[in-house]
Amino acid sequence: MKKTVLAFSRVSPEMAERLQQDFNVIVPNPKLGDMNAQFNDALPHAHGLIGAGRTLGREQLHSAAKLEVVSSISVGYDNYELGYFNERGIMLTNTPDVLTESTADLAFALLMSSARRVAELDAWTKAGQWKRTVEASHFGTDVHGKTLGIVGMGNIGAAIARRGHFGFNMPILYSGNSRKTSLEQEMGAQYRSLDQLLAESDFVCLVVPLSEKTKHLISTRELALMKSSAILINISRGPVVDEPALIEALQQGTIRGAGLDVYEKEPLAESPLFQLSNAVTLPHIGSATHETRQAMADRAYANLRSALLGERPQDLVNPQVWKG
Template identity: 80%
Template sequence: MKKTVLAFSRVTPDMVERLEQDFEVIVPHPKHGDIAAQFNDALPHAHGLIGAGRPLGEKQLAGAGKLEVVSSVSVGYDNYDVAYLSSRGILLTNTPDVLTESTADLGFALIMSSARRVAELDAWTKAGNWKASVGAEQFGTDVFGKTLGIVGMGNIGAAVARRGRLGFNMNILYSGNSRKTALEQELGAQMRSLEQLLAEADFVCLVVPLSDKTRHLISHAQLKMMKPGAILVNISRGPVVDEAALIEALRNNTIRGAGLDVYEKEPLAESPLWQLPNAVTLPHIGSATSETRQAMAWRAMDNLTAALKGQRPQDLVNPQAFKG
């Protein structure tokens, strides 16, 4: 008898077709009624879950008696209660690496857009305000040759740093838990404490995972440490930044601007950020290219399939739960 896989988001017809070669697949659909009710009804039968974005812990999974694996189509896994999953022997997998370059592209796009006021001046032009040659009120700031500070020099942070150093001759600073000697040699990167980095960098790019330690890592005090002309870019997780503090800093011109792809509450239904011309706001699209999302989907399916066949998945978040 085939095992049952329950999909909960980011699952395409191609994915379903592939999964159906080995498993019974249940995909909740709006045409069949309430999505949450369909998910809860199917949960007791599921050996595996695949998708992204749904919080999953003891409250949501208490009735999932057959569950063996949660395969997340994402790099971040802060939506999942890892300790609870591990206590039940449920494997959790994610999809690292495959979205590194796409997310780094997006991070640098936010740097460029914020510095040169791309979104703001696009709206200004379309509103019919371009009557003559632009003046100082429309000027942006250079990126080339400036100092880029990376908070969290993992794979994505390193990819952003390479774009800055090799493409724009930027000086690279970084802060984190460990020294990156290879990147120091490759890019001339210099390690700093967070406080030093904030004081020196013209652009600060956040690329850290969300944890108790990094929640509100950037708040009132840290924003005041930044240069008045500096720009903050967040492509990590929304709660890494104290959003109220950032809004205040942008309103008061404590910093020059911000480029944001993530927020404390998503989707961003309404926000004071929308009224701030020095904030670029994107709808969490770091990995949102067709090529990258397909690669993530295939990686997630490989992880799911391995787990349900009793094999160790390639991308196992909680190895302590694997009993193979």
Template identity: 65%
Template sequence: MKKTILAFSRVSPSMLEPYADKYDIVIMSPELGDMDAQFEAALPRAHGLIGGNRRLGEVELASATNLEIISSISVGYDNYDLSYLNSRGIMLTNTPDVLNETTADLAFALILATARRIPELDAWTKDGNWTKTIDASHFGCDVHGKTLGIIGLGKIGEAIARRGRFGFGMDILYSGKTRKPKLEQELGARFVTQETLLGESDFVCPVVPLTPNTRNLISNSELAQMKPEGILINVSRGQVVDEEALIKALEAKAIRAAGLDVYVKEPLPDSRLFKLKNVVTVPHIGSATNETRNAMAQRALENLLMGLEGQWPRDLVNSQALRQ
């Protein structure tokens, strides 16, 4: 009897086609009607799930009696109830490393866009306001030669730091649990306390996973420690930053600006953030390029097939599940 794969998002039919002889494959699609209904109908017979952006825990997986593995097309896995998956022996995999460079590209795009006020001045120009030479009220700030502070110098943080150091001659500060002597030597990076990083950095980038310890990592007190001309960039998880505290800081111009790819609530059709000129907002596009999303889907598919074939997946998040 064939095992069943349920693809609930981010996987093209052509990618799964070669495996149709070995597996029963169900591919959800908006064209087939309500996505939740499709998921619930196929779930009881699914042995493997592949996709992203769906919260899965005890309630959502109650009928998934055959489930062996969830292959998430993402790096973060805070959407999944690990304790529950472990208790049932369900493997969870993710797609680390594939999106490091692309996400770092976006972080730097937000750094440049906020510093030079690109979206604001683009809209101002297109609205017909450029009738004379601009004055200081339209000036931005330099990026080159400034100080870039990275909270959590993991793979993505390192990629951002490289762009800053070698592309823009920036001084690099970092904080976190682990010191990185090799990167300190290569990047001229300085390991400091988070308080020092906030106070000395022109650009502050938290690049950490969402955990109980990192939720609201940047809140009122941390924003108050930043320079008045400091800029906050968030490409990690929305909940890492206290959104209400950030809005108040931006409204009061306690910091210069913010560049955001992630939010407490997603999707976000309306927000007070959207009314502020000193914030650049994009809709969680950190990995959203054709090349990277295809690479992520391929990596996730490899993980899925390894798990279904009784092998240890390359990117297994919860080895505890195999000990049940």
């Protein structure tokens, strides 16, 4: 008898068709009424879940008696109550690596846009304000040769560092849980404590996972350590930054600017950030390219299929639950 797969976010018709070759597939349909109700009704029958963007833990999965695996179409997995998954023996998989380069591209786009005031001056130009040669009040700041600080030197952090070092001749500083000697040799990256990195960097890029340790890693104290000319880039998770503290720092000129792809609350419809000309705000699009999203979907499909057919998934977040 085929096992049942339940989608907990939108999946493409192509993915649903692929899954149907091996499994019974349930995809909630907004035309059929409340999506949450459809999800909850199907949950007791599901052996596998696939999707992104939904909080899943003890409260949400108590009726999922048959559940074996959750295949997340994402790298981060802070939406999932991992302790509960381990307690139940539920496998959790994610999609690392495939979005590394696209997310690094986006980080550097935010860095460049913030430094050269691209979004601000685009709006200014379109508003008909360009009537003579721009004055010093509209000048930006150089990127080449400036010091780039990476907080969290994983795969994405390393990809950002390479763009900065090899593309813009930027000295690289980094902080994290461990030294990266290979990167130190490759690009002369230098390890610093977080406080040292904040004080020395012209651009600070946050690339850490969200955890109890990293929640509000950057708050009033840390922002005060940064240069007044520095720019903060956050492509990690919104709660890594204390948002009210950042807003105050931007308003008071404690730092020059910020480039943000993530926020404490998402989606974000209203925020004081939107009124600040020195904040570039994007709607969490780090992996949002056609190529990368397809690669993530393919990886999630492969992980789910392996798990439900009795094979160890390639990207198993909690290997301790593997019974193979």
